[in-house]
Amino acid sequence: MAIFKANLARARARFNSGRIALLGLASLLTLFLTLPLLALTLRAIPLGIDAWLSAATLAALQLSLITATLATLIALAIGTPVAYILAREQFRGKPLVDTLIDVPMVLPPAVAGIALLMAFGRRGLLGPALSVWGIELPFTTAAVVIAETFVAAPFYVRSAKAGFGAVDRKLERMSASLGISNFKTFFRITLPLAAPSLISGLLMTWARALGEFGATIMFAGNFPGRTQTMPLAIYSGLESNLDSALALAMILVVVSFVILFAARAQSPKGLTLG
């Protein structure tokens, strides 16, 4: 009995030291991830009002908000059917399609930009066809939206697919057995049930689009008011106008935090990206 008690005490002591080590390591990483943001905040907060509200800052902010929203709406419009099919249908080559949709998420941004030029650039695959219609995409605001959609839409498709996959099919069958059309069933049953995942996916997409840098500067170039989004303005401002760059960086950090936080609150079980 005594031996058993001693063993138990030893086990408990070991457990406690393990727990302390775990907490220590966890706080180390949390600190590591938080410190740069904290340092940025400390530098940005005392900045004068003109850094926050300069014409250049506002132009970049406005362009970023518009393009990220458009990219998110495009992702919603064309991503929802893709997500639904991937969640519900079985077909040959499905793993291939699934993987291809993921690829833009892990591509180095410059590669995404070059690939977009190769496809939609003046000398790209579709370039000659587009120019027949008088369309030249590079260096336009449309190019910014395309670059953002390319890198950010997969986030929505991932999340929406998981959302559709989690909807209880029995409810849909029940609805169908009551003579309700597929169309109505989708909008009255499937969509509301999947909505939290869809919304969290949209928020992730918006946040990713807002932070897009590499593909944009490669495909759309860098021109204030036309293609210079917040991340590009921050990069260009590092030398000429550090205060304005810091103010923009701060806005970007705060917006990203709020969106990620909202996405987490929306999502049924934390962030569903898989």
Place this chain on the structure above:
Amino acid sequence: MKRMHLFAIALGVMLTISACATPTPNPTAAPIVAPATAANANGALTVYAAASLTSAFKEIAAAFEQTNPGSHVEFNFAGSQDLVTQISNGARADVFASADLKNMDALQKQALIHGAPQVFARNKLVVIVPQTNPADLKALQDLAKPGIKLIVADKTVPVGNYTLQMLDKLSTDAAFGAGFKDATLKNVVSQENNVKAVLSKISLGEGDAGVVYTTDAQTAAKQVTMIDVPDQFNVIALYPLATVKDAPNAALAAKWVEFILSPQGQTILLKYGFIPPS
């Protein structure tokens, strides 16, 4: 709970191993028997250099490593202004080579430079068009042709600043007219953050014309055609270099500066289109 416990132990063990591993000296960095004279003149050298120096410096590094056995040159190529930002914020560099005096001055003002900077090369601007020349540009005057897509470097980048100076000079000439600069700037579709980005967008044929250094244009001679800018309108860029204060490898840094200024270094720079310092 039990699994968390094991996980913590595993993490702890990993941390201990890595902590033990760090102080082990790198055998190549500290040979046991080192002649006293060669102290520190080997090992790694970190050179921060303007993007336009990329090709020339890489070749010089190969020659330098042969002349100085046991040395290894590592580069960070970027726009000069990015390098200044990095060094100002504590990046560990041995040598800084800038594409203009302004950025070197910026570091010197912060007392981050050891000794006086030395001009080791010069460069000048050239207008480039894609080999296919989609906008059919033949002379400098054509830069003001409405609707062409002109790509320049941002004014914060040395080459971008020089481009504006060049346009100013051209505008004072009767052959171009006072409105030349404004008309040309209206054609700018992108202000790139470094000269290589200007070059690649013209090489890819996405822009109709760009302004880069002659040295950059030469690296893409197959993809672009040059339109010469006469010297009276051109801006001659001075390239200074200096060893960085508190350089981790000061002895090797001094050797690098010496090597760049030596006939061997200068010959390589010449090969890549740089003009000798004076």
